[in-house]
Amino acid sequence: MANQISKTARKALEAVTGKRARIVxxxxxxxxxxxxxxxxxxxxxxxxxxxxxxxxxxxIPLIKTFVRKQDGKRMAEYRFxxxxxxxxxxxxxxxxxxxxxKQALLAEYGNCCGLCNARLEPRYLQIDHxxxxxxxxxxxxxxRKTKDYLxxxxxxxxxxxxxxxxxxxxxxxxxxxxxxKCYWANPLSYTHIATQDIRRLDLTWxxxxxxxxxxxxxxAKTKGQAMPDFVKNAVRRAMxxxxxx
Numbered sequence: 728m729a730n731q732i733s734k735t736a737r738k739a740l741e742a743v744t745g746k747r748a749r750i751v752x753x754x755x756x757x758x759x760x761x762x763x764x765x766x767x768x769x770x771x772x773x774x775x776x777x778x779x780x781x782x783x784x785x786x787i788p789l790i791k792t793f794v795r796k797q798d799g800k801r802m803a804e805y806r807f808x809x810x811x812x813x814x815x816x817x818x819x820x821x822x823x824x825x826x827x828x829k830q831a832l833l834a835e836y837g838n839c840c841g842l843c844n845a846r847l848e849p850r851y852l853q854i855d856h857x858x859x860x861x862x863x864x865x866x867x868x869x870x871r872k873t874k875d876y877l878x879x880x881x882x883x884x885x886x887x888x889x890x891x892x893x894x895x896x897x898x899x900x901x902x903x904x905x906x907x908k909c910y911w912a913n914p915l916s917y918t919h920i921a922t923q924d925i926r927r928l929d930l931t932w933x934x935x936x937x938x939x940x941x942x943x944x945x946x947a948k949t950k951g952q953a954m955p956d957f958v959k960n961a962v963r964r965a966m967x968x969x970x971x972x
Contacts, residue, residue, distance in 0.1 A: 732756075736810035740787070747772065748781035751805070760806045764796060779805055786864060788812050824854050828871055832878050841877035842887065842914055843929035852878040857912040859891040862901045883929070887911045894921035930958070 732740070743752050750770055754761040766775035783789055788808030793801045832854065839846040841855075855877045856863070879887070891897040896905045910917040910927055920927055932940035947957035 732810060736813060739810075739813045743782070743785050743787065745781050745785075747778040748785055748787075751778055751782045752787065755805070755807055760804050762794065762804045763802045775803070784860070786813050829854060829878075831871075832873055832876060835873045836878055839878075840880040840883055840931075842879050842883040842911075843931050845880055845931035846933055847880055851880060853881060853884050855879045855884055855887070858903045858906045859887075859897055859911070861891060861897050862906055863903050890921045896922055 740752055740756070743749055751761055751766075754765065763775040766772040766778055770778075772778050779789065788810065789805045790808045792804050792806075794804045796802050829849070829852075833849055833852075837846075838849050838852065840852065856865075857875055857877055891911060894909075896902055905922065906912050908918045909922075910920040910925075914927075919925065943957065943961075944954060947954050950957065952960070
């Protein structure tokens, strides 16, 4: 296996960081593949997929197949995919941002989530790539331009991650240009969400606004409507009254 790897690919594999990712790469280099059983029994990882994800997060293509253990049960086996397709900008894992950079983002965008617009204490906001890491890695990290990142709350970050991982572009095509037109990258100006023709509006009521929310929730209940439907209907009525429809 090792002799068949190009110098460029070998250099990339040598640059992989993180204990779990390093173990997976070295094991495949030595044995040609690694199984979930190897990760559990030999290395003590109770959640093998996490170790595999550490490798794929660094842009190393892996191929998953299934083999049988001695007791007949199936287990996953992983080998390198086409190492000429190692994704640029991913090797070495995610770049850590200095505190000063977060302060620059706070100065640019304020202390509110860029997706749900909830105003939060800075410690509850996370730095997020506008173009998902799984698509472009940390290519933009060197320039540290604030336009390439958002501050988002943990909840929105998890929803975005799930959506991007299941998006056709995030999973296969990996074209940054498609991401730039997505809600998750530009919530104020977008044409799709994860390539689907969808529009989204996240609303958060804070402080004195909570009484408005509770009143609306009570009224929605008396009408037998869920809050999203109640809000949509309210918008429609307002547009009719305004002559927009």
